[in-house]
Amino acid sequence: MLDETRIMRALTVRGITPDARQREAISALVTLVGAQQRARHAWSTAAFGPQGVYCHGLPGRGKSLVVDTLFELAPCRKRRLHFHEFLREMNRRLVHAPRGDDRLGDVSRQWLDGIELLCFDEFHVHDVADAFLMGRFVDTAINLGTRIVLTSNYAPDDLLPDPEFHKRFLPTIAQIKRCFTVIHFDGARDYRFGGEAAEVPRFFAPLDTTSEAALREIFTSHERGAVIGSVNLSAAGRPLEARAAGRALLWADFEQLCVARRSHLDYLDLAEQWQGLIVDRLHTAALRQSHTLQRLVWLIDIFYDRKRALFIAADQPIETALIGLEGAHDLSRTLSRLAEMQSRAYRSTLERRGDDNAQDGIDAGASSPGI
Structure with missing residues (x-):
């Protein structure tokens, strides 16, 4: 059984005492995984609250650390990957996918098959083509009931910041804000600075x-x-x-x-x-x-x-x-x-x-x- 205590204990072993925002994220993540487990035995996944958690904030504030700890402990069919890796996989599949009315949706459903919990690290959208792909993918994942965890340096409203294209991504931003618990990691400490130097210089x-x-x-x-x-x-x-x-x-x-x-x-x-x-x-x-x-x-x-x-x-x-x-x-x-x-x-x-x-x-x- 996954609970907040197990995650807190695992972080303590790594020398981390979670701050208020990190504790808020831990609670939301545990709730998300619990809802996903209950949804296995239900006709509808929509009845169990948010389908995702969106963690954003400055670099080094513990977003990936908290999410990776949750991912390691989550008892479900799961996948974690970097956004670059995801884009490469999706584009490879699209090249070979048969043409159809909803080619991107078809490839998204194929990619998501068997995944109950999906974690994207360093989520960002700077390119309009990536924005189009990601918008359809998020739609598909939500419809399938896949639980999604995103870490990002960007608040949802700051995705695809190019003013020429930002409006095109507003529907996906609205969907993220509606279907995800959004948590701002606003701690002052960057955990990556101040560590003991490596024994051998790099x-x-x-x-x-x-x-x-x-x-x-x-x-x-x-x-x-x-x-x-x-x-x-x-x-x-x-x-x-x-x-x-x-x-x-x-x-x-x-x-x-x-x-x-x-x-x-x-x-x-x-x-x-x-x-x-x-x-x-x-x-x-x-x-x-x-x-x-x-x-x-x-x-x-x-x-x-x-x-x-x-x-x-x-x-x-x-x-x-x-x-x-x-x-x-x-x-x-x-x-x-x-x-x-x-x-x-x-x-x-x-x-x-x-x-x-x-x-x-x-x-x-x-x-x-x-x-």
């Missing part, structure tokens, strides 16, 4: 022989026996020349990763192939180009969400270079995540892989296929 500046030696040590410690040398690869079908590639760790220059023409699909592909990425030779002047900056934001978001390792060598500290820049969505979230990724609290799949191998009596540097 970000390096400036670009000099010391940084080069540190990156080489990182690569060889995880990829013992691997050859360091140029290799031609691909990301989502686009060519990528890397400095070195092991079975778990990729080493590539920023020019190849973010200055070259890429999309979030490239970074999803890389995060699926490797458990860690070394971003080398990041010349921060390039971040003044909005497309380049946005690509870096996508890369960090996706690797953070997958809990992949990220090592960066730049000509100046990356956080310093990002402060005050414009031209990319959700830059404040990126700074918050970078702070956590440098802390001891951030445990990547690359590090956990090493721990597991050591416990099994295997050389911790031995490689295994990327996930």
